[in-house]
Amino acid sequence: MMYLKKYFTEGLVQVAILLSLFGDNIQDGPYLPSWREMISGPTSALTQTQLHNLRNQQDSQSRHLKNVDLDSFFGARGLLGWVRRLDHFRVPGSEFETWLVRREPDALVIGAPGQPASLDGGTGGLDDHSGDPVGSPDLGYGPIRDNGLETMAAVSRRGQEEEADDDLQKEDTETRQGHSNAGHNERPEQILEESGMSELVGNTWREGWRDYYDHANRELAQDLSDQVASLEAQSSMSLQECLRLMDDAFPYGEGPESDPVDLCLSGARGEDPSHVRQPLLSPLLSHADPSMDLEQQWQDILAIMEPEDTEVDFSRDAVMQSGSIEGPGAMDHDRQDIVPGSSLDSYSFSPSLNDGVHLGAPLQPTSVVSDNLPSTFNLIDTALPLPFDGSVGSPTLSHQSGVFLEEPVQPSPLASLLDDALLDEISFLGLALEEGFNPTQASELEEELDTDSGLSLNFSHSPASPCESEVSSYSSSSSSSSSSESSASPSEGAVGYNSDMEAILDPEEGAAGGYSPEVSKMCSTSYQNPGRYNNLPWLEQVGHDHNYHQPRADSRNQRKPFKSQKSHYSKPYDCDIADKMWGRDERQARALKIPFSNNLIVNMPVEEFNELLTKHHLSEAQLNLIRDIRRRGKNKMAAQNCRRRKLDILFGLEDEVAGFRRQKVRLLKEKTENLRSVREMKQRLNCLYQEVFSRLRDEQPLSASNYTIQFGNDGQVLLVTNNSSTKKKKAYKKQDRRK
DNA sequence: GGCCTATGTCATTCT
């Protein structure tokens, strides 16, 4: 606020400087705009939207017209500040990655997933327990490790900028709370208040365009942030608990069984699981009670999953897993995308699992684009082969899933965790596809777009005041010739306008009716740059010269020498140019022998104009004509300025649209990354499930394809055959809980 | 001749 007031009071030059500074900001990477805004101060105006016109239309606030651009600047600052705070929705994503780091290297962190302080020991723990994590990419936790490293980097960055971000997040939190409490209609006001600009922005602004932008973008951002937040909360907590419990059930070094994860990993390497002693989870979970009852652990797992089960879409899951929607081609394509070079290819499963598991590919952009959306959904949805038995009171874990089940499928509880996220992703991708967005090009596009500031900071305004040309074209009605206008320099500014008059026009006063240079600087956008909007065909006809008051030299003007190359008011009424060169006013003025040039009449200050009229004895017809000439001349300049402002608004909106598109690409990219991480976690959980099942033995090893693990209400662990006709239950002795 | 664009002008409202 203080910044803004300072700049506001110190004049428009400082505002221009601010805009220039902001132009640097917009070129930052996609992860730091909010920081930069906080650190660098209110470099806020994304574009110079000339929305004051709209505001003036709807609500005529008592602000000076010459300040409307500044108003719009500050108004845009509030709006765009909010838009840029959409970056906050990435915070959940960042925290989600943080969770990965905490879980892997440091078991103590698991119980307290919201404490960044424990992250410091994460890297060391990772190194200690994994042997040579960097040099052993085939250990199977490469993706997680990578995520962890990324997270560490993110956390490090976060720590460095935490102080600034705290303020920003606080502000954002307050904003969101206000939004949730007050509803949509109060959001713009809240934004204005938090930006300290409420006193500068009119009501119409809040009710008009800002509402429009606020509504559209907040919906987008809110959906994303809610989705990511819920996704993180659900999946991270559930997976975390599951992994911990499962690892508790099979602690490292206890008994002949190897670590569950090691089994999975060793399976990928073709090693004997019993000889593999590369712990992945056990060291991290060593704090857990190793004697914890398996049943209790499963129940804990199911308790975590259960709330999500009610939202499972059975029919869709069944269809998906039966492959009725996804064609074999798409399936094959997905698999091809997954295995080689994928971040998941380091995960391994038992042979049966490998046959059936439909690994969630890290959302290969090509597959997303080339395949239909259902296939994409299937790709994601079937990534977790953990179904759920809907029987009330008897939660059942089943290996039935789209992965390795032949029987009627049951929805996966963990898969349901991601339903919302997946649907949102689909809608997002659908939207992107609608607009021709290709995720494969997202990165390139983002880079390309980021290089384009999207700002209209190219103040290629006319060096001369819009009225200077006319002022310079003043000529005495008696002494000036027709060449006076063409030879006058626009920069001369003040020119003696009449031999009868002793006063010298002040150039600023002479620009009374024109578009003031300061305002022109504020409003001028880069549409005068011929190359900027070359890709907008509808703008080809718009990119004309808007220096209305300057002599024009384009081909059109050459074809229209009489009308365009010389101003109507540049000729004295008694010059010997043909009548057709003059407009109606010139002709009438000459007919009535008005002793002033039209330029003089129009651009003269009103006091001097009135004095001039009184000095000369003019007839009523002459006075009326002079006043009409002045009125029409003023209005003509006003119309020119009005049209220029319209174009300024137009291009400002174009800039904003470009900025929103960049942000959309950025958000899609982040969402894709988050979903990929979730899929990886689901795969790991599935691996653990398979391992647990493989350890349940009767007289002989049980086939995972024939049995389903169930828990009875009495605490018994049951193995239910998948064939309902020959259903038999094997009750396992309830183990003592040593909790 | 019709369409489009640029520009001027008028009427009206607002500052």
Next chain:
DNA sequence: AAAGAATGACATAGG
């Protein structure tokens, strides 16, 4: 209240 600014609507010229 006057002057001017702003702008929608319309007319006109030219391509």
